[in-house]
Amino acid sequence: MSGLRDLRPVRVVGIGMHRYQFASDTPYITLGLAALRAALEDAGLGWPDIQAAMIGTAGLGMAAGRVMLRHMGDTGIEVMQVENASASGSSAFRMACLLVGSGQRDIVLALGVDKHGTSQRAVDKDGLARLSPSDHSPLVEFAxxxxxxxxxxxxxxxxxxxxxxxxxxxxxxxPFAQFRKPRTLEQVLASAPVAGDLTALQCCPRGEGAAAVIVASEAAMARLRLDRRRAIRVLSSTASSEPAVPPGAFPMLEIVRQSGLETLRQAGIGVEALDIVELHDAFSIEEIVYAEALGLCPVGEGAARLRDGAWEIGGRCAVNPSGGLIGMGHPIGPTGIGQVAEIVRQLRGEATGRQQPGARTALAHMIGLGAVAVGHVLQRE
Amino acid sequence: MLDLRDPSLYAPAPAGDGAVLLALRDPASGALTFPRSPYGSPALEQVELSGQATLLACITLHQPVLPGVVPPLVVARLQLAEGPVVDGVLDGTAEPPPGTAMRAVLVAEDGALACRFRPVA
Incomplete structure (x- = not known):
């Protein structure tokens, strides 16, 4: 199976964010265009340079991207809306990478934008009764x-x-995080109990925000004289859904394990090469079990790695230096693209105040309801 | 006699307050599907499962985080005696330890009979 490394090189040349925040009256267009304009400025590009736009969103409704982008001017480009639950933004980024890698486009925007919507889920419309109201609840699953x-x-x-x-x-x-307050162990444990041992401060907030990244081919970078020193190579891109698992196995962990392995394999690296991992920590337990499934440590040793600081900024591999979904927020559509933006900022050495020293290689890994998984490895050259 | 809240999922056991669960079975492989789904192969046959189960894990919901949930509510992952793993609601607020033998029972709740799981006495 061929991967991104077998296609034309793809690099992230621009990133932009609108801070994640609690629900407000701000129109989503304001959120999205703020991120877009920041990404264009970061790349040194103009809107007419963008040849296609992949829009990750889950709660806005039909044609959200087209309605937003017409305010930038009608340029006739391909616009596609991508919904893949929590992995909507990651999937939009993957589509952008594949468009450039395959040679169909030279400069593509991946933009995630969302507001707290109705949270309607197809699984609640399948016509099947269930024994427990908690069936298919991620909160209960992880508790x-x-x-x-x-x-x-x-x-x-x-x-x-x-x-x-x-x-x-x-x-x-x-500065782009929804929560900006450090918390002590005592505060986290004393926050309101939600489900099982999960307390409120161990659960991600819902909210709104936007994230944008621009990917480009080598030809476009040369033609537009883009700054190669700040460009970050995308080494691999994978997407998968839940596999059949043997009795006693955990499907969600198996999809993370398999997709992580494949994302690293396609990048041609081992897990030991990772300086940063951004992953789906909607609930605190997820970071532990996913980091174990990805191979950052043996299964059952995640707690020890947290205690010895291996996953802190400055540790062996910084896990969720952005603050993750728990701290940075999880507005759904933007979340996966926000991971990529954080990684690009880190690999450039521009993550002021939270820089992982010497970071060169990073994994962005996202899961979504269903379940689906999307992974990307990025590297500073 | 109250109506069943979800008659597509369970039925009264022949005796006592127990419930049987309504499943489908592939006659070729013996594989079971619960709940019964109209979307799969029409060759599947209807079967009843015993309602006997082993508790794998349970937790208490402390907040009204799901529609219809009035906390505290104890939800569990259970392995049915016939094999499938399901999520169910326990009767009461106790959290039995993993490995506890459980059985499905019908309890009156909001004017209907709901299926809950209770430790085997």
């Missing part, structure tokens, strides 16, 4: 998984809480 990790691996509530302490701390140093 149960946390309990199983407690029983199997001795995971304690304070171990999970350390994820939130780390990520709220990182978010406090990220």
């Amino acid at each position: 149960l998984l946390a309990r199983m990790w407690r029983d199997r691996h001795g995971l304690r509530p304070e171990d999970m809480a350390r994820v939130a302490v780390k990520n709220h701390g990182n978010a406090a140093r990220n």
Whole structure:
């Protein structure tokens, strides 16, 4: 199976954000265009240079991208809306990479924008009754998984809480984060209980915001004299959905494990090469079990890595230096593109106040309801 | 006798307050599907599962985070005796330990009979 490395080189040349925030009256167009204009400025490009736009959103409704982009001027470009639950933005970024890599376009925008919508889910419309109202609830799924990790691996509530302490701390140093307040272990544990051992500060907020990245081919970079020193190569891009698993296995962990392996394989690197991982920590337990599934440590040792600081900024591999979904926020459509923007900022050495020293290679990994997984490896050349 | 809240999911057991779960079985492989789905192969046959289960894990919902949930509510992942793993609601607010033998029971709730799981006495 061929990967992105077998296609034309793809590089991120521009990033832009609108801070993630709690629900407001701000129109989504204001959010999205702020991120877009920031990305254009960052790249040194103008709107007419963009040849296609992939718009990741889950809650805005039909034609959100076209309605937004007409305010930039009608240039006749391909505009596509991509919905893939939490992985909507990651999937839009993947589409942009494939368009450039395959040679169909030279400069493509991937933009995620969302506001807190109705949260309607297809799984609630399948016409099937269920024994529990918690069926297909991510919150309950991961609260149960946390309990199983407690029983199997001795995971304690304070171990999970350390994820939130780390990520709220990182978010406090990220001007684009929804939460900007460091939290202590005691504060996290004492926040309102939600489900099982998960407390409120261990659950991501819903909100709104926007994130944009621009990817370009080598030909376009040469033609437009874009700054190669700030361009970040996209080494691999993968997408998959839940596989069949043997009895007793956890489907969500298996999809993360398999997609992580494949994303690294297609990039031609091992997990030890990763300086940064941005992953889907909607609930604190997720960071632990996904980091284990991705191979950052053996299964059952995630709590120890949190205690010894291996996943802190400055540690062996910074996990969610942006603050992750727990701290930076999870507005859905923008989330995966926000991960990529954070990684690009880090790999450029421009993440002031939260810079992972010497960062060269990073993984952006996202899962979405369904379940689906999308992974990208990015590298500073 | 109250009506069943979800008659597509369960039915009264032949005796007592127990419930059987309504599933489909592939006659070729024996594979079970719960709940019954109209979207799969028409060759699947209707079967009843015993309602006996082993508790894998359970947690208490402390907040009204889901439609229809009035906390505290204990939800569980259970392995049915016949194999499928399902999510269900426990009867009461206790959290039994993993491995506890459970059974499906019908309890009156809001004017209907709901299926809940209770430790085997």
